Amino acid sequence: MGVVAAGQPLEEIELPDITPTGTEVLVEVAHCGVCHTDVHFWEGELDTGGPQKVPIAAMGLQLPLVLGHEIIGRVAAMGPDAQGVAVGDLRIVYPWIGCGHCPACDAGRDDLCEAQAAIGVRARGGFGSHVLVPHPRYLVDPGDLDPAAAATLACSGLTTYSAISKLLPLQPDEPVVIIGAGGLGLTAVSILRALDHRNIVVVDIDDSRLAAARDAGAIATVNSSDQTDLVPRIREAAGGPVRNVIDFVNGAQTAPTAFALPARGGKVVMVGMFGGALHLPLMAVATRSLTLQGSFVGSLDNLHRLVELARSGKLKPIPLTIMPKARATDALAALRDGTMVGRAVLSA
16 A cells, blocks of 8 residues: 555555665565554645755655565565575565664664664565565664554654653653653653553543553553643652653654653653644753654664563553454544554554
8 A cells, every 4th residue: 555645545556576686575464554654645744843844855756656664474485595593584674774874873873863764664664565674784683562552662662762762761760751641652651661660640531541541550640631730740650850852743743742751850752743833942951951752663673672572571562453454544643633542563
């Protein structure tokens, strides 16, 4: 299924067959999670904080576009130099592929490569039948994990794990405030609980998502649809000063709250891509000794650590809605409209 016109229903499209060469591995997609980033590319433009949204064509992306970067599938074919996997192996695909020869890639940080060619963005993704992976090192063994849940580890899990790692080490009862109880926020609660963290407060505008956050292990939730005394209410729910905030929305509506929350020496990790801009009182950043840190996806090593955590049995799965690929448009629309609780996963 591919995007042929911005915001319009996805269509089945025919693309040339792929024959892997060298170290390449062809993976037949079994499941593919649907991410809010997919929604932005489906809509055809991104809010980068300027006066107008930026069309994806300005990023060099052309339609038709085969989205999908939360992929698990079976090895279908290999180039002659591919080693370490065999045809039929089930593997999670690390999609954030770098150029392979810059300092970031040499350090194992494909996610920071300036010339990244991510699967599902610049290379055909998991909404299609097959994806081409440049090297077996980007394939991670899920063990006996549920494949649909394992697929989501490649982005929502990875992005969340990477964001949380920027707050570590944490004392078990040190407050962590999670803004946004979508797929990422719920995954954050699950990962924090798996890391034996207890004091987790989740903020969202939707009561059903907040209920899911409590089910996942949040100690308290705050509905932010009423902005009255929001920051004091969140601090009260946390039981005291807050020094750790992760904003999984990161839009003009939530960023002021995220910035206002931390006590001196606190940190805000900014993850979401809802866009807009934040006006900062610069003196307050200095006098409060604040750290504002962006976090985008994560490294291959992060993914291996996350899968190991999941395989230990400590990571509680978030709610999943399994849908056939023919309903990819419905999944994207549900994410866009905020009616999806947890994560949507497309099945082959």
